[in-house]
Amino acid sequence: MSLFQIAEPGQSVEKEQCQQRRAVGIDLGTTNTLVAYVREEKPVVVPCLDDSLLIPSVVHYSEQGDVIVGKSARALIQEFPKTTIASAKRMLGRSKEDLKNIMEFLPYDMEEDRDNSQKMIMLNLDGKKISPIEVSRDIIKEVLHGASEKTGGVIDSAVITVPAYFDDGQRQATRDAGRLAGIDVLRLLAEPTAAALAYGLEKNVTGCYVVFDLGGGTFDVSVLNLVDNVFKVCAIGGDSSLGGDDFDRLIAKKMLDVAQISLNNNAQIVQQALYNARLTKEQLSIHESAEFLLPLSDGTVFRHTITQQDFAELIKPLLDQIGVICKKTLKDANVVNSAIDGVILVGGSTRSTVVSDYVKQFFGRPVLSDLDPDQVVALGAAVQADMLVGGTAPVLLLDVIPLSLGIETMGGVFEPLILRNSTIPTGATNTYTTYADNQTGFDIHVLQGERETAEGNRSLARFYLKGIPPMVAGMARVEIVFFVDADGILHVTAKEETTGIETSVEVSTSYGLSDEDVERILLNSFEHAEADMLYRKLQTARIEASSMIASIQKAIIESSSLLEGNEQKELEQSILMIQKAMELEDFNAIRVAMKELEKTAEPFVERCMNKAIVAAVKGRSVLEIEKES
Amino acid sequence: MANAVPFHKNQNTVECCFSVLNLKKQFEIDLEELESIYLTRSKQTHPDQNLNKSPSERVAILQEFMKLNEAYSVLKAPERRAEHLLGQYGVFIQDNETISPHLLVDMLDMREQLQEAQDNDDHERVVVFKNTMIENNRQNLKEIADLFVSFEENDDLNSLNMIKDLLIKFRYGVRYLEEIEE
Known part of the structure; x- marks a missing residue:
């Protein structure tokens, strides 16, 4: 729209007003979710509607069909353990089998998706089915709603962060959640990489750094080289189901054990124990010891004191696991401890003294935590989002895939086509042939992992290439092309070369959402959809209208000499019309009034534009020229 | 059960990684030089550095970046570099190689x-x-x-x-x- 270009070239105040369409960074965490955006060239976290900087990643689905997200949902966990979903991130792109270790702490009714060979989890909320993807969608929607209100802009695109160690299925699921929330997912960015980006730009850190990222439900360790504005990930390692939640579970389990309470059929008390275990853990990052309390059904209260040392012993098996992963990652990166310039701490769980002491002792290198470990990922994501929509990138991120990708060949052998820690985007092509005479089809099984047998790795997709002409075994030529995009998501194409028969899959068809899933979700949300859409349209119209009014008013003041006849009066009249329309809940009225103002203002705007161009050519501001005339 | 059998084509067609990176075709390479060439070229050819180009230009740039990546990772690891160089001289190691x-x-x-x-x-x-x-x-x-x-x-x-x-x-x-x- 021409109206918005009245601003003088190079004027930055106007930029803020014009930028009503925003790109943000979202840190979709296991425990909390944050949104950040770049304001005046600095990334900042957007406060929620209640002014807190993060919202709990908890969603409550009420019997009446209301969706409640955040703090108020968290308060409902004990009362409605089965319909209040916490830690949905741990279930994203996962099967029941994947979660068997924590199953006893998940109070939800779960089933496996029947149409899906990967058996993705579906939650059953009193008969209503919902996938962890939809739960994540509801969290994203809520934070975006708050962020639009707070920043006065329409957010239509975002960079969403994922644990570096998320596999293809988990990445797909995250991207789908963003898409279902109605935004353009610009990029999935690895959380440790986002953190490094924030440190690199905010703290001018350069050299070889390790990012140690222990969140609520995931662990990542990343080795990066930060040199000459290039952030190059050398190697990543991790465990996408190991985090601070597990510390809570260990405390809760131990305490329930001491109190002789069974984990079975006690959903409410188990949730209460988990919640109180978290409080105890948080106390332990400040104090030497803390008391664990649990109100029992008979009215008495169970009390037990836990010391730092008890806690350290309790979580030692997990820290050992973390140590093994760190060692392997340093080896992959070909880096020895002495070559590391520093270790960046990310994730709420690194606040725990036991954890940070462990990191100091393990690496023996300086530890950085001056950027808030809870915020740093969102800040980095905001920077990346700003670069991706701005079209220019002052820095370059070279990220990698965490696990090898390949296919199953005869005899159940896994043949990797793309190795772990390959820089993305990347691709590979390999040719295969038939095993039997007159074999007319090819069963192609795509996997991700590091084991030599297909069975030991995660199955991403199976598809069948048919129509190969009957030939002697070993004659057919099937070319399989792998492409991993900048989100770390795999696309596979297979082609029979002698006939040119081609089939391609985005691996999502079997791991993320199937077409039926999308249909079901759309049907489910149909009742809310219309209201949501109207609300969005109204918001957009209101924001655009106020921005339009502001630019016209500014032009009237600054270029009053360019006004002719009754023009000023007419313009003010039109502005009043818009302001009246804005008070109504009707976006159409606003649009009509905006059209009217645009028409009235057109000649004036043109004169202003000409003046601005002349000024730009002469390299002076409009005001200076104005003064002369 | 998957029924694909790896088939190895004539590997003569593999593009020379040394020429992709403008390096002299020899086993001994300066790793710092390799790193510096790689980073400079990445800045030119990474898709994120070319967001304003037309879609067809971006596809070409993407392919160039992928080629650069592959060449870099082959040359960085000595055993992969050696195997690649052998291939350039016409000597290949097959999967079913008989060993002494x-x-x-x-x-x-x-x-x-x-x-x-x-x-x-x-x-x-x-x-x-x-x-x-x-x-x-x-x-x-x-x-x-x-x-x-x-x-x-x-x-x-x-x-x-x-x-x-x-x-x-x-x-x-x-x-x-x-x-x-x-």
Whole structure:
């Protein structure tokens, strides 16, 4: 729209007003979710509607069909353990089998998706089915709603962060959640990489750094080289189901054990124990010891004191696991401890003294935590989002895939086509042939992992290439092309070369959402959809209208000499019309009034534009020229 | 059950990684130079640095970046670099390569000893085995480097076959070390 270009070239105040369409960074965490955006060239976290900087990643689905997200949902966990979903991130792109270790702490009714060979989890909320993807969608929607209100802009695109160690299925699921929330997912960015980006730009850190990222439900360790504005990930390692939640579970389990309470059929008390275990853990990052309390059904209260040392012993098996992963990652990166310039701490769980002491002792290198470990990922994501929509990138991120990708060949052998820690985007092509005479089809099984047998790795997709002409075994030529995009998501194409028969899959068809899933979700949300859409349209119209009014008013003041006849009066009249329309809940009225103002203002705007161009050519501001005339 | 059988085409068609990176075609390379060329070229060809280009230009740029990446990762790892260079000279290592009975017997012996030490929880001996193999591999790489120099100077085709044998030995060594790690 021409109206918005009245601003003088190079004027930055106007930029803020014009930028009503925003790109943000979202840190979709296991425990909390944050949104950040770049304001005046600095990334900042957007406060929620209640002014807190993060919202709990908890969603409550009420019997009446209301969706409640955040703090108020968290308060409902004990009362409605089965319909209040916490830690949905741990279930994203996962099967029941994947979660068997924590199953006893998940109070939800779960089933496996029947149409899906990967058996993705579906939650059953009193008969209503919902996938962890939809739960994540509801969290994203809520934070975006708050962020639009707070920043006065329409957010239509975002960079969403994922644990570096998320596999293809988990990445797909995250991207789908963003898409279902109605935004353009610009990029999935690895959380440790986002953190490094924030440190690199905010703290001018350069050299070889390790990012140690222990969140609520995931662990990542990343080795990066930060040199000459290039952030190059050398190697990543991790465990996408190991985090601070597990510390809570260990405390809760131990305490329930001491109190002789069974984990079975006690959903409410188990949730209460988990919640109180978290409080105890948080106390332990400040104090030497803390008391664990649990109100029992008979009215008495169970009390037990836990010391730092008890806690350290309790979580030692997990820290050992973390140590093994760190060692392997340093080896992959070909880096020895002495070559590391520093270790960046990310994730709420690194606040725990036991954890940070462990990191100091393990690496023996300086530890950085001056950027808030809870915020740093969102800040980095905001920077990346700003670069991706701005079209220019002052820095370059070279990220990698965490696990090898390949296919199953005869005899159940896994043949990797793309190795772990390959820089993305990347691709590979390999040719295969038939095993039997007159074999007319090819069963192609795509996997991700590091084991030599297909069975030991995660199955991403199976598809069948048919129509190969009957030939002697070993004659057919099937070319399989792998492409991993900048989100770390795999696309596979297979082609029979002698006939040119081609089939391609985005691996999502079997791991993320199937077409039926999308249909079901759309049907489910149909009742809310219309209201949501109207609300969005109204918001957009209101924001655009106020921005339009502001630019016209500014032009009237600054270029009053360019006004002719009754023009000023007419313009003010039109502005009043818009302001009246804005008070109504009707976006159409606003649009009509905006059209009217645009028409009235057109000649004036043109004169202003000409003046601005002349000024730009002469390299002076409009005001200076104005003064002369 | 998947029924794909790997089929290896004529590998002569593989693009020369040295020319992709404008490096002289020889085994000994300056890793710092490699890194610096890679980073400079990444800044030019990474898709994120070319967001304002037209879609067709971006596809071409993406392909160039992927080629750069592949060449960089091949050249960075000495054993991959050696194998690639051998291929450039027309010598290939196939998956079903027959190995010398001598090497096979050696490897089987070493594995047996390792297994025994592991079964007896004899950590000290396992560490000795590990260090011996790391040293072996280092020696093999050094010999490979010397043989490449000899080939480059004298066009001595026999050294290529010796390099091939050493590389196969090296691979066994790597697998042996991986087993120890597990």
